[in-house]
Structures are given as C-alpha cells and as structure tokens.
Amino acid sequence: MADNSLVRRVQESGRRRIHAFIVDAQDYFAAKRGEFTEFNPPRRLRRLAGDEVGFSEVGEEFTKYFVDICGLKPNESILDVGCGSGRIACVLTKYLNPQGRYEGFDIVKEGIEWDNKIIAAKFPNFHFQHSNLYNKSYNPKGKSLSSEYKFPYPDESFDFVFLTSVFTHMLPRDMEHYLSEIVLVLKTDGRCLITFFLLNNEAKELAEAKTECYINFPYQFEGYRANNPRFREAAVAYEEDAIRALYERYGLRIKQPIHYGSWCGRQNYLSVQDIIVAVKNARQNKRGASLSFVHSV
Numbered sequence: 001m002a003d004n005s006l007v008r009r010v011q012e013s014g015r016r017r018i019h020a021f022i023v024d025a026q027d028y029f030a031a032k033r034g035e036f037t038e039f040n041p042p043r044r045l046r047r048l049a050g051d052e053v054g055f056s057e058v059g060e061e062f063t064k065y066f067v068d069i070c071g072l073k074p075n076e077s078i079l080d081v082g083c084g085s086g087r088i089a090c091v092l093t094k095y096l097n098p099q100g101r102y103e104g105f106d107i108v109k110e111g112i113e114w115d116n117k118i119i120a121a122k123f124p125n126f127h128f129q130h131s132n133l134y135n136k137s138y139n140p141k142g143k144s145l146s147s148e149y150k151f152p153y154p155d156e157s158f159d160f161v162f163l164t165s166v167f168t169h170m171l172p173r174d175m176e177h178y179l180s181e182i183v184l185v186l187k188t189d190g191r192c193l194i195t196f197f198l199l200n201n202e203a204k205e206l207a208e209a210k211t212e213c214y215i216n217f218p219y220q221f222e223g224y225r226a227n228n229p230r231f232r233e234a235a236v237a238y239e240e241d242a243i244r245a246l247y248e249r250y251g252l253r254i255k256q257p258i259h260y261g262s263w264c265g266r267q268n269y270l271s272v273q274d275i276i277v278a279v280k281n282a283r284q285n286k287r288g289a290s291l292s293f294v295h296s297v
Contacts, residue, residue: 059091061271062164062193067095069259070191070277076159079151079185080104081178082166083128085111086119093123103153105129107139135169136233146174151181158185162193168273169233172223176246183250186280192252195261195273197237199225203264214263214272243276252278 066072074097083089083104092102102125106112115128133149134142161182167175182192197217207216217225217237227235240258247254259275260266 058164059087059089062088062162063091063095065193065271065275066160066162069255069275070160070193072160073100075099077101077157078103079153079158079161081151081161081163081182082106083111083115084108086115086128088162088164089115089119089126089128093119093126096125098125100125102126103129103158105131105152107131107133107135107142136231138169146170147177149177149181151185153185155184156187156190159187159190160192161186161190164193164195165273167194167238168197168236170236171232172238175236175238179246179250179252183252183280188280188282190280191255191277192280193275193277195271195275196243197235197263198240198243198258198260198274199237200240202260202266206265209265213265216264247276247278251281253281254278 072078072095074095076096078092078096078101080088080102081104083106085108086104089102089104096102102123104115104126105128107130109130109132112128112130115126120126120128129152131149131152132143133139133146134144135146163178163182167178170178182194186192197215199217207213215227215235217227217235219226219229219232221232223238223242225237226232227237244254255277259270259277260268261271261273261275262269263272263274
C-alpha cells in the first residue's frame with residue numbers, strides 16, 4: 001500500500017511544476033510583447049530570486065522604513081545585501097539623487113543580470129554584482145561559502161546597509177560572518193536595517209497557543225531553530241537575546257524599539273518579519289575576527 005503522504009507530496013510537486021510551466025509560458029509571451037521593460041521582472045525570475053510575492057509592495061514598504069526609521073537621505077551611499085531581482089532598488093531609483101550611490105549583490109545570477117540590464121543601464125549610480133555563494137535553497141551550485149566571503153567593497157564605505165529576508169535563510173556561522181562584514185563596510189555612525197525571525201517569550205507563547213502563525217520553528221539545532229529539518233536555510237529563527245549579544249559584540253547599538261513582525265501571530269506589528277535597526281558606534285573588528293555565536297548560545 002502506497003504511503004499517502006508520499007503520494008500527496010508527489011502530486012503537489014507535479015502541480016507546482018505545471019503551474020510554473022504555465023507562468024513561464026505566460027511571461028515568455030509577455031516579454032515578446034515588450035511588457036517587461038520597466039522594473040517588472042518576469043515571475044520566473046522573481047521566483048528564482050525569492051521576490052515572487054509582493055514585488056513592488058515590498059520595495060515601497062521598506063523604502064518608507066529606510067526614510068522614516070533609519071533617516072536615509074537621498075545623497076547617501078547604500079549597500080543592499082541580497083538584492084535579488086531589484087524589488088527595493090527599483091523604488092530607490094526614485095529616491096536617491098545623483099550624489100547618492102547604491103550597491104547590491106546577490107547569489108542568484110539571473111537576478112543580477114536583470115538588474116544590470118534594466119536598472120544599472122539607466123541609473124549610473126546603481127551597481128550590481130553576482131556572488132557565486134552556495135545556498136541549498138537559492139544557489140545549490142555555488143562555488144564559495146558565505147562564511148568565507150569578503151564583501152567586495154572598501155572598509156567604511158557605506159552610510160546605510162540593509163538586508164531583507166537574508167538572515168532568515170542563513171545558519172549561524174554564515175550569519176555572524178556577514179554581520180562582521182557589514183560592520184567593516186559601514187562608516188562610523190552608519191546605520192543598518194536587518195530583518196529576522198526573533199524568538200522571545202511572546203513569540204514562543206503565541207506559537208504554543210497555536211495562533212494563526214505565518215510560520216513556526218519546531219526544530220531545534222545548535223544556536224537556532226528551523227522550520228524544515230531537511231532544508232534548514234528555508235527559514236531560520238534566532239533567540240532574541242543571542243542576537244542582541246551579537247550586535248553588542250560587533251559594536252552595533254540597537255535603536256529601540258525592535259520592530260516586531262506578524263510572522264508568529266502578533267496583532268500589533270510593523271511588517272511580517274522582525275526588524276532591527278542599529279548604528280555602528282566606532283571602528284570595530286578587523287578582517288579575520290573569530291566567530292563566537294554558535295558557541296555562545
């Protein structure tokens with residue numbers, strides 16, 4: 001007798017493949033008609049880069065946070081870590097002036113190619129780079145490890161660095177290394193905005209009460225929790241206290257309050273994921289600093 005759960009998974013996988021084929025075909029003919037010329041990537045590309053849901057809405061939402069919460073100015077230098085197919089960059093083209101500068105990198109090559117063809121070609125102060133890093137979910141053929149990657153920019157070269165839904169897909173060693181690189185490329189008094197799934201008493205109580213969670217994290221590993229034990233990078237949550245300690249270690253002062261998200265079933269929230277805004281206090285660390293997060297939680 002067949003395993004019903006296996007049958008259901010095979011059926012669902014088949015439905016997803018058929019849906020993807022139909023969407024790709026629709027977008028192929030839309031591209032032939034010239035409908036993907038202005039900041040509107042085909043859905044297949046958005047899916048590859050993890051930008052499929054709420055492409056323009058997310059860009060508008062976070063640009064508003066950058067200005068209202070982080071005090072972003074039109075003439076500042078910005079680094080977008082995990083820029084995808086440009087959903088936030090598209091909106092920032094309307095906000096940054098010619099003195100401002102945007103840099104973005106991502107592990108999905110097709111997204112970077114689109115960004116350069118559509119955005120950078122029109123806005124000379126916008127630049128995109130491909131980083132061929134391994135990620136089980138988004139770039140399984142990547143050649144290098146995120147835990148060893150050096151951001152390709154000079155130290156203290158950015159006023160503002162942001163990561164949206166990046167650390168929610170990174171395991172502890174990679175996440176901490178990226179945080180150390182962020183500190184290096186930030187100017188003194190520079191700001192960063194990073195989204196997380198943060199585990200604190202409220203989030204855990206809501207999960208235990210079986211509220212309408214967007215996502216939960218039942219699987220415990222060393223230093224983090226995961227939603228899926230087989231594909232851990234699909235969604236990763238960290239203890240809030242551990243993240244606070246990590247920020248302090250790297251010389252990042254968290255701007256209170258932390259803006260908690262709706263992911264765990266909260267009624268009062270700012271966005272879906274939790275948002276931490278922080279300021280670099282002073283020169284911190286040198287390249288090659290040892291990582292401590294995994295062993296300190």
